Amino acid sequence: MIDPTRSAEPCGVCGGDGRLHNAWGQIATCPACHGSGRRAEDRGFHDVTKTKPSHHQPTNRAKVVEKQTWPTTPQGAALASDVRASSLDDATKARITREIIDHESTHGQCTKTFVKKIRKQFRPAAAP
């Protein structure tokens, strides 16, 4: 017997009988109260249709899909390392590294022609 004036309120999903009848006439254990017929302790769980779970809201920057920032092939990574070690400014380094990554994703690898083309864009840091 459920006394609604006490803390054990009837489950809001199944109405207190602990079971749910679906569209095909089957009976399933109520997912909210697990068959107990009593309202679950944790708020929000039994009424997900009205209350959006706050933990599903993305926090700032935390859930952003990570952009690829470094080449995946050995040739590309070696080339990008040389770019990083060069005397170019950071913006140019970032642009060339991006170019390498794009080339990789298009061609599946860094072709020799491409590596040559990129190497022409910078000189070793040791250059006077």
Ligand SMILES: [Zn+2]
């Ligand atoms: Zn229930």
